[in-house]
Amino acid sequence: xxxxxVKGIGVAGAxxxxxxxxxxxxxxxxVTVGSIDVATGEGVQTxxxxxxxTAGLEEFVPKRALRxxxxxxxxxxxxxxxxxxxxxxxxxxxxxxxxxxASGYGATATTYAFLDSLISGGDNCASPTHFANSVHxxxxxxxxxxxxxxxxxxxxxxxxxxxxxALVSARQWxxxxxVxxxxxxAIDEVSELVxxxxxxxxxxxxxxxxxxxxxxxxxxxxxxxAAFLVLTRDEGGPAYCGIDSVATGNIFGGELxxxxxxxxxxxxxxxxxxARRYLDAVPAGGKAACYTPLxxxxxxxxxxxxxxxxxxxxSGRAFASPAGPSLFAPGKGDVSRICSLRLAGPSEYATVxxxx
Amino acid sequence: MTxxxxxxxxxxxxxxxxxxxxxxxxxxxxxRRAPAHPTRFVSSHPTPFPVFEVRDYREPPELLRTSALAVxxxxxxxxxxxxxxxxxxxxxxxxxxxxxxxSALNDEGFCRAHRAGEEPDLFPMERILNSNPAAVxxxxxxxxxxxxxxxxxCASGTDAVGLAASWIRGGxxxxxxxxxxxxxxxxxxxxxxxxxxxxxxxxxxxxRDRKGLNLGEGAGMLVLESEQVRVRRGARARSFVMGYGSxxxxxxxxxxxxxxxGLRQAVAEALSCCAVAADQVSFVNAHGTGTPDNDRVExxxxxxxxxxxxxHSTKGYTGHTLGAxxxxxxxxxxxxxxxxxxxxxxxxxxxxxxxxGEPLRSNREVAGGFALSQSLAFGGxxxxxxxxxxxxx
Numbered sequence: 001x002x003x004x005x006v007k008g009i010g011v012a013g014a015x016x017x018x019x020x021x022x023x024x025x026x027x028x029x030x031v032t033v034g035s036i037d038v039a040t041g042e043g044v045q046t047x048x049x050x051x052x053x054t055a056g057l058e059e060f061v062p063k064r065a066l067r068x069x070x071x072x073x074x075x076x077x078x079x080x081x082x083x084x085x086x087x088x089x090x091x092x093x094x095x096x097x098x099x100x101x102a103s104g105y106g107a108t109a110t111t112y113a114f115l116d117s118l119i120s121g122g123d124n125c126a127s128p129t130h131f132a133n134s135v136h137x138x139x140x141x142x143x144x145x146x147x148x149x150x151x152x153x154x155x156x157x158x159x160x161x162x163x164x165x166a167l168v169s170a171r172q173w174x175x176x177x178x179v180x181x182x183x184x185x186a187i188d189e190v191s192e193l194v195x196x197x198x199x200x201x202x203x204x205x206x207x208x209x210x211x212x213x214x215x216x217x218x219x220x221x222x223x224x225x226a227a228f229l230v231l232t233r234d235e236g237g238p239a240y241c242g243i244d245s246v247a248t249g250n251i252f253g254g255e256l257x258x259x260x261x262x263x264x265x266x267x268x269x270x271x272x273x274x275a276r277r278y279l280d281a282v283p284a285g286g287k288a289a290c291y292t293p294l295x296x297x298x299x300x301x302x303x304x305x306x307x308x309x310x311x312x313x314x315s316g317r318a319f320a321s322p323a324g325p326s327l328f329a330p331g332k333g334d335v336s337r338i339c340s341l342r343l344a345g346p347s348e349y350a351t352v353x354x355x356x
Numbered sequence: 357m358t359x360x361x362x363x364x365x366x367x368x369x370x371x372x373x374x375x376x377x378x379x380x381x382x383x384x385x386x387x388r389r390a391p392a393h394p395t396r397f398v399s400s401h402p403t404p405f406p407v408f409e410v411r412d413y414r415e416p417p418e419l420l421r422t423s424a425l426a427v428x429x430x431x432x433x434x435x436x437x438x439x440x441x442x443x444x445x446x447x448x449x450x451x452x453x454x455x456x457x458x459s460a461l462n463d464e465g466f467c468r469a470h471r472a473g474e475e476p477d478l479f480p481m482e483r484i485l486n487s488n489p490a491a492v493x494x495x496x497x498x499x500x501x502x503x504x505x506x507x508x509x510c511a512s513g514t515d516a517v518g519l520a521a522s523w524i525r526g527g528x529x530x531x532x533x534x535x536x537x538x539x540x541x542x543x544x545x546x547x548x549x550x551x552x553x554x555x556x557x558x559x560x561x562x563x564r565d566r567k568g569l570n571l572g573e574g575a576g577m578l579v580l581e582s583e584q585v586r587v588r589r590g591a592r593a594r595s596f597v598m599g600y601g602s603x604x605x606x607x608x609x610x611x612x613x614x615x616x617x618g619l620r621q622a623v624a625e626a627l628s629c630c631a632v633a634a635d636q637v638s639f640v641n642a643h644g645t646g647t648p649d650n651d652r653v654e655x656x657x658x659x660x661x662x663x664x665x666x667x668h669s670t671k672g673y674t675g676h677t678l679g680a681x682x683x684x685x686x687x688x689x690x691x692x693x694x695x696x697x698x699x700x701x702x703x704x705x706x707x708x709x710x711x712x713g714e715p716l717r718s719n720r721e722v723a724g725g726f727a728l729s730q731s732l733a734f735g736g737x738x739x740x741x742x743x744x745x746x747x748x749x
Contacts, residue, residue: 041475099604105461106507114547115467123401123546131547132610132734135456136507141735144604150618152602153737154515157459157507159488165504172522177357178625193461196470200478248502250494252445348491348503 002175004231005239006310006354008087010079010185013225013295013304014050018082022304023311025294029322033208033221033296038195047195048206050223050296054078060085061146068129069142072107075187076139077146079226083183084147087230098179099140099153100170102162102186104299106136109191139187151179162186163302164248164342164350171246174233185228186303198222210293211323212268213275220270223296227303229310241313241354243306248350256281256349262339263318264288265305269297277343293322302342302350309338309354316356359629361596361744362521365581366437368429368535369687371574371680372408373673376432380673381691384699385719389673391558391570397542405554407540408572408675420487421573422458425680426537427496429575433533434497437579438591441497447585450501450529451490452520453577454512454536455679458489459505462543489537501529506679510643511602511733512536513576513682514741518600520580530585535683537575544678545571551610553647559676560703561644561669562651562715569645572675576684593746595690598632598726601625605736611649616657618738619730623661626728626740637665637742638724639698641689643732644669644715645676646703650732652711659712662728668716672702682731682739689729690743697721 011018014034015025025031034051037044054074057066060081066074084090089097114130121127132138137155144153152173156166163186170182198220199206207219234242258264260283268278269292282288295304312318318335340352367377372390374380383389391406415424434444461484469476486492490503502523506516513536520534538544548554548571555568580597603621605613612619627634640662642654646669658667670688677684692698701715708714725745732738 039470039473041473106459108461111460111462112467115462115464115543116471118464118543118546119468119471123399123542126546126550128547128550128552131550134460134462134547135509135734136460137509137733137735137737138609140508141604141609141737144606144736145608148606150604150606150621153508153604153735154519154602155507156504157488158490158503158505159459159485161491161503165502168502168528169504169519169522172519172526172528175526176359176522193467197461197478197481200475249448249450249500250498250503252498252500345491 001245002171003234004171004174004243005234006229006241007232007239008083008230009307009310010082010086010228011307012052012075012078014052015294017056019086026291026308026319029320031294036190036195038192038199040199045199047199048208048221049190049195050221051190052225070107070110070133072110072187072189073139073142075189075226076101076143076185079185079228080143080147080183083228083230089230094147094149096151096180097149098151098173098182099144099149100166100182100184101140102156102166103136104159104162104188106157107134107138108193109189110134112191112193160299160342160344161248161348161350162299164246164352167246167352168248170231182231183228184231185226186300187226188224188298188300190222190224194222210270212270212290212292213279215272215275218272220297223298225295227300227307229306240310241356244353244355246352250347251349252347259339259353262337262353263335265309265338265340266290267302267305267342269301274343281341289318289321305340306352309340313338313354313356357628359525361598361630362524363581363586363593364578364595364597364690365586365591365593366433366579367687367690368432368436368577369684370410370425370428371674371677371684372410372572377687377691384670384673387700387702389702401549403556405549405556406558406570408570409540410573418483419492420458420483421539422455422537423487423489423492425539425575426453426489426493429535429577430493430533433577433579445498447530448501449499450523450532451493451499452504452516452532452534453489454506454516454682455489455538456509456512457538457544459507464542493533508737509733509735510678510681511731511737511739512679514731514739515602517578517686517741521597521600524580524582530582532580533577534580535577536680538573538678538680540571540573555646558703559646559672561646561671561701562655562711563704564706564708566646566648566651568647569676572677574674574677574680574684576680576687578686594694595746596744597741598744599626599629599742602739607736610734612653612732614653616653618736619657619732622738622740626742632726632742634662637662637726637728638722639727640665640667641685641729642667642669643730644671655711655713666716666720668698668701685729686741689727693727693743693745696723
């Protein structure tokens, strides 16, 4: 299996913008949770949410050029620019770079805005601008147009498994030599629709902090953000870490195979129905960590896990888990190999093994 | 970049042209098409636009129609490949499906009720979340390999097949079911009308009087298989995925780059995979939507890269099935290459003096060993598949 290198990281989330902000949040183990107001049958309700600010994009793109770009695509642009800058590839020839973007739900705010135009304006007044921007690959298109990327482009929407699924194909592009680098990223946004669904799912008593492994109660908090990586084949040179393997699929009756020498980075995110599956996946005596309370519950969180793992591997030190039982706080342990684990539904799984 | 061919051992298709691959081919070769006003939803838009619906098919209530169509086509493809459910369970089977609406949180009734201050039933949204097309196929056939729902707009199905071939070559899967699926509904219908790229008469790809596309729905699926498994089973290759290429225009969200630079790059990459020359290509299944812009760019590139090579659009029989189009047209391309007969480009009557060439006016026999299927999409995505002739029947 072709080993990849992580050459650059671009992140934006509730913790702030850029690697330094992310690293500080991982070190401190806390971020400020924001909120979103949403109309419900019982009036306007405030739903806790991890919000991301895209103001940092103006460092790279004139504000004027962003007038018609929605929040979803702005997140993608910000993550892309940050990752390329971190990899010292801004301004470089991007002729041999591919673009892969994963998103669980796509541009939900724009999708809802398009429906709103149809409902409020009638069938004759649907908004063409909202429609064109509601397609899932609108973010990839905006990134390609703005950065001048003319290589292959792929957008994947596999709900919770979007990130590892997309990574399978990104890795293949590099393995087959289609491209020399992949700008790989994930985005999801908090919108009125997502917040309303969360409100309906969790009821009026929203959790104020995430407790990822509590199978007895729901503590998920919706999140948004962008996490982008610049990936290359392992041909040496400076890098955060390597990606040794990517595996994803369904287990029908079998057992999950996990490396026994790696720190498990668990994607548990406060959804009670998945907490037990994550707990059961950790072998006796195994070391595990979980950082989702720093970025929230969203399919794109899997890419934040990869970015966090890359930072930990570069420094050789695992970050302490911000929440959960002590088993999940490796504390000051050295780390040279991390296995990111994502679970969904009764049978879906994904593992990404990374090492120094 | 050089890669090796990947065998295609099964085909499945459901669309307005027919409920199975043989039915679709019969329609294509007979020149039958039946665009009509939508029957599955109503519109108050003052202009009615014809569409290509899949008739006589009802999806189970717990699934999005998109995913149900995908499963239907996958079932035919697996059966065509000679796979029983038990055989599939012993293999690493991947699923790669293109779509545009199959994973979008966009239920109009739910939105309407929410906007009205009601507390709408969550069922429509739960159905969407339970209907990711690739995941649904994986559950239906107990596929244990990777699942990927590609959302590259109208190139999704083409990309899904190209990626699936890569998974086989990379040893990630023994078998992959790949293609595209999309349903037709009010949201896409009115969305495309708002963009003013739909024709209020039956679509006429590459015709002088073309006014736009007609929407359609359906699914097209292909079974791709590693040589190791295929040889062990003694399965016949109906065709081979010889090459795949894709490239961005990086130009505009909804309009293709006028000189077709991205399409040229995608074609070049697909041909380079197995070192096939342009003059070895027997025919091209063009994207051919019937929109002025698409057909102008495509005919220009075809005339320059494939002078004298026959091409056609099958959207005159199916409508533009969006994320399904690449899967359906891949199925058609493989089946036509296998039979050595390509159907006329339905809807084409009058040559456009502004276009460099014209598509097939009547069915034509072809003898060569390679055929191309290409897709152009919103977002400036261009994707191309190169197919090679399979084993003799």
